[in-house]
Amino acid sequence: MAQVTIAGQAVDVNEEGYLNDPSQWNEEIAKEIAKEEGIELTDKHMEVLKFLRQKFEEGESITIRSVGKSGIVDIKGFYTLFPQKPLKKSSRIAGIPKPASCV
Numbered sequence: 001m002a003q004v005t006i007a008g009q010a011v012d013v014n015e016e017g018y019l020n021d022p023s024q025w026n027e028e029i030a031k032e033i034a035k036e037e038g039i040e041l042t043d044k045h046m047e048v049l050k051f052l053r054q055k056f057e058e059g060e061s062i063t064i065r066s067v068g069k070s071g072i073v074d075i076k077g078f079y080t081l082f083p084q085k086p087l088k089k090s091s092r093i094a095g096i097p098k099p100a101s102c103v
Helices: 027-036 043-057 063-068 075-082 086-094
Strands: 002-006 009-013
Touching: 002 043, 009 027, 009 086, 027 043, 027 086, 043 075, 043 086, 063 075, 063 086, 075 086
Parallel strands: none
Antiparallel strands: 002 009
């Protein structure tokens, strides 16, 4: 476990850069992590991130399919918002642990 400064705040992250404590997350941290991933967040990105955080807090497993069925964005749109590894990138930006379905 390492402590890093993101958006002026000290946060604990694991070796892959995911927050160890999702309660440390805020939108400024999300914007900084997104920049590292080469993504500029829009309102649609934030809708997806909030959906992921809600599902995580409810204890539901998060998959690309569940995002596609969310009504926020379809699977193609999810890949457009978060290119290449959408679930891995979006989870990291949302401040939640990497889903089990991600390798």
